[in-house]
Amino acid sequence: MTILDKIIENKAREVAERKALVSIEELTKKGYFAKTTNSLKTSLLNPASTGIIAEFKRKSPSKGIINADVTVEEVTTGYVQAGAACLSVLTDMDFFGGSDEDILAARKANPTIPILRKDFIIDEYQIFEAKALGADVILLIAANLTPTRIYELGKVVKDLGMETLLEVHDQEELDRSLCEYIDVVGVNNRNLKNFAEQNVNASLELAEKIPSHCIKISESCISQPETIKQLREVGYRGFLIGETFMKTPAPAETLKSLIAQIQ
Numbered sequence: 496m497t498i499l500d501k502i503i504e505n506k507a508r509e510v511a512e513r514k515a516l517v518s519i520e521e522l523t524k525k526g527y528f529a530k531t532t533n534s535l536k537t538s539l540l541n542p543a544s545t546g547i548i549a550e551f552k553r554k555s556p557s558k559g560i561i562n563a564d565v566t567v568e569e570v571t572t573g574y575v576q577a578g579a580a581c582l583s584v585l586t587d588m589d590f591f592g593g594s595d596e597d598i599l600a601a602r603k604a605n606p607t608i609p610i611l612r613k614d615f616i617i618d619e620y621q622i623f624e625a626k627a628l629g630a631d632v633i634l635l636i637a638a639n640l641t642p643t644r645i646y647e648l649g650k651v652v653k654d655l656g657m658e659t660l661l662e663v664h665d666q667e668e669l670d671r672s673l674c675e676y677i678d679v680v681g682v683n684n685r686n687l688k689n690f691a692e693q694n695v696n697a698s699l700e701l702a703e704k705i706p707s708h709c710i711k712i713s714e715s716c717i718s719q720p721e722t723i724k725q726l727r728e729v730g731y732r733g734f735l736i737g738e739t740f741m742k743t744p745a746p747a748e749t750l751k752s753l754i755a756q757i758q
């Protein structure tokens with residue numbers, strides 16, 4: 496069983512428990528459900544955008560504890576001031592130490608920036624939850640979803656006025672998963688089966704294979720300004736980065752310094 500299989504098995508249990516507590520009908524009346532979407536696409540298409548999707552991540556299966564000493568408010572407001580194009584907030588508790596409260600706090604502190612709910616989406620219910628929590632963008636991971644599920648979940652995202660980031664690792668996942676409901680395509684450089692990769696070869700290899708009308712982002716294992724420049728040259732407009740920032744005592748300062756080196 497891979498770590499992704501374990502996360503998904505756990506997630507199915509978690510979602511069933513959540514559904515039993517709060518109905519979809521109730522979710523539609525909660526929190527930020529009526530908020531209009533802050534578009535990731537618009538943010539990334541702005542020629543002045545840094546393209547950095549800055550992630551708040553306390554721990555991960557590949558690295559264990561990354562940072563337990565910072566608050567979501569201080570980090571995310573710092574990311575926005577430094578020039579992030581979007582925030583990514585982990586809401587998975589068991590494997591990443593995140594929570595619903597994290598995304599609510601990030602939204603309250605940063606009303607206008609797009610926010611990605613970073614979680615393992617397997618059920619429509621989680622998309623309604625994400626909307627109520629103030630998220631704008633939903634991640635759909637091709638490695639654990641069939642093409643039919645990506646289509647169905649993508650339609651719910653669109654119907655709720657949000658945007659879908661499709662995550663792929665290789666051409667096979669890309670070819671079987673693209674559909675009309677995908678707004679942004681992300682190539683994850685991290686091999687979720689063995690965590691072996693610490694480079695962006697997957698993004699470089701797939702760059703030409705992603706249809707030119709799709710906005711492309713590169714995810715994970717990015718730390719150097721030269722890497723971002725290289726990815727930009729092959730057409731990537733967005734760069735999802737967590738650990739590089741979060742492993743430092745002042746994540747927003749680390750983002751600020753990176754941005755200064757890519758402009």
Ligand SMILES: O=C(O)c1ccccc1NCC(=O)[C@H](O)[C@H](O)COP(=O)(O)O
Nearest residue numbers: 555556557558714715716735736737738
């Ligand atoms: O980060 C992990 O260890 C991980 C393990 C299993 C599934 C997903 C995982 N990460 C989720 C992510 O997509 C990353 O947090 C994100 O792309 C940022 O990556 P990084 O900059 O390398 O922290």
